[in-house]
Amino acid sequence: MGKRVGMEVSIAAAEAVKQANVDVISAYPITPQTHVVEHLSELVANGEMDAEFFCVESEHSALSVCVGSEATGARSFTCTSSQGLALMSEITYIASGLRLPIVMVISNRTLSAPLSIWNDHSDVMSIRDCGWIQLFTENGQEVYDHIFIAYRLAEDREVLLPVIVNMDGFILSHVIEPIELIEQEKIDRFLPPYQPLHRLHPDRPVTMGAFALPSIFAEAKKAQEVVLRSSLSQILQTWKAFGDMTGRYYKPVETYRTEDAETLLITMGSFGETASVAVDRMREEGRPVGLVKLRLWRPFPFDEFKKATLSANQLVVIDRAVSVGGPGGPVASEVKAALYGEEQRPRVYNFVAGISGRDVTPQDYVKMVDKAEIEIEEGNREGYEIYGVRE
Amino acid sequence: MTKPESEWTWKELTVGNVVLEPGNASQYRTGDWKTLKPVLNRELCIHCGLCYIFCPDMAYSLNAEGYFISDLYYCKGCGICAKECPTGAITMVVEEEK
Numbered sequence: 001m002g003k004r005v006g007m008e009v010s011i012a013a014a015e016a017v018k019q020a021n022v023d024v025i026s027a028y029p030i031t032p033q034t035h036v037v038e039h040l041s042e043l044v045a046n047g048e049m050d051a052e053f054f055c056v057e058s059e060h061s062a063l064s065v066c067v068g069s070e071a072t073g074a075r076s077f078t079c080t081s082s083q084g085l086a087l088m089s090e091i092t093y094i095a096s097g098l099r100l101p102i103v104m105v106i107s108n109r110t111l112s113a114p115l116s117i118w119n120d121h122s123d124v125m126s127i128r129d130c131g132w133i134q135l136f137t138e139n140g141q142e143v144y145d146h147i148f149i150a151y152r153l154a155e156d157r158e159v160l161l162p163v164i165v166n167m168d169g170f171i172l173s174h175v176i177e178p179i180e181l182i183e184q185e186k187i188d189r190f191l192p193p194y195q196p197l198h199r200l201h202p203d204r205p206v207t208m209g210a211f212a213l214p215s216i217f218a219e220a221k222k223a224q225e226v227v228l229r230s231s232l233s234q235i236l237q238t239w240k241a242f243g244d245m246t247g248r249y250y251k252p253v254e255t256y257r258t259e260d261a262e263t264l265l266i267t268m269g270s271f272g273e274t275a276s277v278a279v280d281r282m283r284e285e286g287r288p289v290g291l292v293k294l295r296l297w298r299p300f301p302f303d304e305f306k307k308a309t310l311s312a313n314q315l316v317v318i319d320r321a322v323s324v325g326g327p328g329g330p331v332a333s334e335v336k337a338a339l340y341g342e343e344q345r346p347r348v349y350n351f352v353a354g355i356s357g358r359d360v361t362p363q364d365y366v367k368m369v370d371k372a373e374i375e376i377e378e379g380n381r382e383g384y385e386i387y388g389v390r391e
Numbered sequence: 392m393t394k395p396e397s398e399w400t401w402k403e404l405t406v407g408n409v410v411l412e413p414g415n416a417s418q419y420r421t422g423d424w425k426t427l428k429p430v431l432n433r434e435l436c437i438h439c440g441l442c443y444i445f446c447p448d449m450a451y452s453l454n455a456e457g458y459f460i461s462d463l464y465y466c467k468g469c470g471i472c473a474k475e476c477p478t479g480a481i482t483m484v485v486e487e488e489k
Binding site: 100 | 396397399400401402404405406407408409410411413
């Protein structure tokens with residue numbers, strides 16, 4: 001068993017980057033990502049971590065540096081939030097298209113306007129289709145653990161894709177939690193040095209990022225789509241190997257008290273822990289309510305999701321981003337798409353809640369379940385609203 | 392790969408579409424982009440090689456007689472050689488239909 005210490009989650013993430021023997025860190029400061037990269041810069045400056053720390057002039061450059069360093073075979077890391085992610089969005093598509101196994105932590109924060117530093121998922125949803133493996137974490141331990149998982153997975157020869165680890169800004173990034181640190185020898189066994197398949201080296205010249213004519217572009221995209229979809233089996237294997245090492249087994253879709261549940265709450269990220277408290281309260285009252293938490297956002301775990309939800313009568317999907325002018329929140333859209341082909345499918349009620357860091361308490365989940373159950377009972381097959389808005 | 396790009400399947404592409412063969416841009420015919428082609432007046436040529444130095448596509452090479460000649464397979468017809476030639480030995484003329 002590793003040492004269990006009280007630690008700010010951002011610091012734990014930085015310590016994991018150190019333990020993962022990252023070679024290159026490139027980042028530009030933005031709230032609420034700052035504590036992660038500040039701590040990394042201290043570790044490098046103090047000689048506690050053998051890495052290059054690039055202070056760049058923008059997030060566009062931060063990820064561009066990672067693309068270059070990863071292309072030479074250096075394990076690379078960056079971290080950002082909100083506007084910073086928006087600025088680097090152009091490069092996110094390049095990193096995945098070039099199959100460079102960069103790992104990025106996003107300390108999720110609202111996109112302006114109105115200007116807000118607080119948490120929601122509007123930043124990462126803006127790059128939903130960027131081709132990275134995208135994971136959501138629920139607590140500090142999961143953030144720490146997923147740095148190692150992300151690198152091992154990204155660098156797997158069958159995968160070779162960049163990975164985003166999402167942690168909710170402030171709600172996770174700035175809180176002190178008990179973190180069980182993993183011994184370095186275990187990490188070194190779990191995560192051996194990166195062996196690139198192709199890299200930029202003068203002894204064996206290759207071209208990365210070449211032009212593709214319309215006659216070959218569709219084939220290139222198909223290859224990328226197939227590898228992202230099929231990475232699910234490596235994701236499962238990596239989680240299994242990590243579980244065997246630490247006893248903490250992760251799944252693409254986590255379930256909590258779903259047995260015989262008629263109503264299921266669907267959450268992603270740090271919503272999960274609060275929602276589980278709400279589920280406990282409702283279960284105490286004898287209400288058949290359970291919770292399904294999405295850990296894996298891309299590739300979307302369609303089969304696992306259906307398995308976890310098809311027996312329920314209704315799903316109450318809680319989104320943390322608005323798809324303005326769209327059919328509801330982004331998670332609800334995906335959930336509906338996942339269920340569309342099923343003859344017997346639960347009804348889907350969608351709330352967007354907690355945007356720009358507004359607190360969502362256990363009582364709020366109870367209210368959302370109440371509302372959805374009443375609406376559905378009254379014959380409204382599905383519904384969508386931004387929760388708690390003053391009229 | 393020897394077969395034309397338009398026949399490759401998605402399964403045949405390298406990881407990340409990395410080009411493993413160095414210098415294969417030489418197989419790419421850029422010469423059919425042009426409307427004007429350079430024509431050298433050998434009587435004015437002083438063999439200075441400025442056309443060779445300035446050509447952005449490295450289309451020029453030295454022939455056995457000591458003249459720099461543009462390879463029309465690559466020449467895009469930009470006219471930089473004609474502009475830079477100190478004796479006016481190169482003129483750009485409309486390329487005829489092939």
